Amino acid sequence: MVKCVETKGKAELGAWVSIVSYIILAISKLIVGSIAHSDGVKADGWNNFSDILVSVAILIGIKIAKKPRDRNHPYGHSRAENISSLIAAFMMMSIGIDVIIEGISSVFQSEKESAPEPFAAFVAVASALVMIAVYYFNAQLAKRTNSQALAAAAKDHLSDALVSIGTVVGIIGAQVRLLWLDPLVAALIGGMICKTAWEVFMETSHTLTDGFDEHMLTTYKQEIAAIDGVKNVADIKARMLGSYVVLDVTIHVDPNLTVVKSHEIADEVERLMKKRHNIEAMHVHIEPERTP
Known part of the structure; x- marks a missing residue:
C-alpha cells in the first residue's frame, strides 16, 4: 500500500504539469485567436480548455485513489481514476460539439472577408512544441509509475500537438485567400475533441465493466x-x-x-x-x- 501511495504521488506531478501547460496555452490561444481573428486558434484554445478539465479530473482521481481501503471499500479507491475519466469524457464531448457548430457556422458566414493575422501561426507552432515536450515527460512518467490514466493523458498531448499543426495549416491557407480553411480547421478540431472524448468513454466503460485484454x-x-x-x-x-x-x-x-x-x-x-x-x-x- 505504501508503494501504491508513492506511485500515485509521482503520477500527480504529471497531472500538474498538464494542468499548468494547458492553462497557459488555453488563455494565450483564446486571446490571440480573438485579436488575430482566427477561428482555428480559438478552437484550439477551447480544445486546451477541455484538456484542463480532463487533467483536473485525472488529478482528483489520482488523489482519491491514494486513499487506503476501508470498511466500505475493501478493494481500495483505485477506480476513482476511471470515474473521473468518465466525467471528463462527457465534458470534452460537450465542448467538442460546441466547437464543431461554431466552426461550421463560420464556414458559411459570407461576411468574413479577411484572413486571420499571420502572427497567430506562431502561437500554434509554439503550442505544438510545448505539447510535444509535455507528451514526452508524461509518457516517461507513466511508464515509471505504471499509471494508465497518465499514459492516456500523454496520448492526448500528442494529439494536441497535431491539432496545433493543423491550425497552422489553416492559417497559412487563409493567407492565400482560402478563407474557408481556417474555420474548417476549427470544425475539424472540434471533431478531434469529440473523437478523443469517445475513445476515453469507451476505454473507461470497458474497464469499469471489468473488461480485460x-x-x-x-x-x-x-x-x-x-x-x-x-x-x-x-x-x-x-x-x-x-x-x-x-x-x-x-x-x-x-x-x-x-x-x-x-x-x-x-x-x-x-x-x-x-x-x-x-x-x-x-x-x-x-x-x-x-x-x-
Whole structure:
C-alpha cells in the first residue's frame, strides 16, 4: 500500500504539469485567436480548455485513489481514476460539439472577408512544441509509475500537438485567400475533441465493466501453466482497479502433495506474475488434479 501511495504521488506531478501547460496555452490561444481573428486558434484554445478539465479530473482521481481501503471499500479507491475519466469524457464531448457548430457556422458566414493575422501561426507552432515536450515527460512518467490514466493523458498531448499543426495549416491557407480553411480547421478540431472524448468513454466503460485484454489473459495462463507443479490452469480472471491488475486464478496440482508444497506452488505463481507483469493483487485457488 505504501508503494501504491508513492506511485500515485509521482503520477500527480504529471497531472500538474498538464494542468499548468494547458492553462497557459488555453488563455494565450483564446486571446490571440480573438485579436488575430482566427477561428482555428480559438478552437484550439477551447480544445486546451477541455484538456484542463480532463487533467483536473485525472488529478482528483489520482488523489482519491491514494486513499487506503476501508470498511466500505475493501478493494481500495483505485477506480476513482476511471470515474473521473468518465466525467471528463462527457465534458470534452460537450465542448467538442460546441466547437464543431461554431466552426461550421463560420464556414458559411459570407461576411468574413479577411484572413486571420499571420502572427497567430506562431502561437500554434509554439503550442505544438510545448505539447510535444509535455507528451514526452508524461509518457516517461507513466511508464515509471505504471499509471494508465497518465499514459492516456500523454496520448492526448500528442494529439494536441497535431491539432496545433493543423491550425497552422489553416492559417497559412487563409493567407492565400482560402478563407474557408481556417474555420474548417476549427470544425475539424472540434471533431478531434469529440473523437478523443469517445475513445476515453469507451476505454473507461470497458474497464469499469471489468473488461480485460483477452490476449494478456492468454499470456498469464500460459506462463502459469509452465510453472513446475501446476498440472492445469482451470480458470483465470483479471480486472483493472485504477492502474493495477487484480488476478484470480484456479490451478490444479497433484492431489498427493502436502498443504505446504501446494502453498509453495501458489507462492511461485504470485512471484512470477509480480516479476513479469508487476501484478501484486492476486488470489490463487488450488484444487487437486482429478485423475480420469
